[in-house]
Amino acid sequence: MALAIIxxxxxxxxxxxxxxxxxxxxxxxKLALSGAxxxxxxxxxxxxxxxxGRQNGTLAGHRWRIDVAPINAAPDTPPSRFVPxxxxxxxxxxxxxxxxxxxVRLVPKVAE
Numbered sequence: 001m002a003l004a005i006i007x008x009x010x011x012x013x014x015x016x017x018x019x020x021x022x023x024x025x026x027x028x029x030k031l032a033l034s035g036a037x038x039x040x041x042x043x044x045x046x047x048x049x050x051x052x053g054r055q056n057g058t059l060a061g062h063r064w065r066i067d068v069a070p071i072n073a074a075p076d077t078p079p080s081r082f083v084p085x086x087x088x089x090x091x092x093x094x095x096x097x098x099x100x101x102x103x104v105r106l107v108p109k110v111a112e
Contacts, residue, residue, distance in 0.1 A: 061094040082106040
């Protein structure tokens with residue numbers, strides 16, 4: 001009877017350890033993905049050189065894609081020297097985890 005109780009307890013402990021290991025692995029993947037995303041966003045061209053379009057590449061096994069598009073301002077928006085651009089980055093890690101980051105960059109308006 002004691003062996004059956006010990007076996008049940010050990011089985012439960014094994015299940016808890018397995019769940020903890022999977023959770024830790026998922027957190028590690030998300031942290032690596034976030035760090036790689038920060039590196040890619042930090043390497044974007046300065047705002048006066050940022051252009052509308054798509055860029056893609058890889059960094060440490062992480063595939064990324066950045067789409068830069070103009071944001072349509074409301075008609076009653078006061079004139080400005082800057083134009084807002086939406087920067088949308090998608091990144092996928094080697095293990096399949098994904099992250100999406102969207103931000104806005106203000107770029108100088110091109111003289112017409």
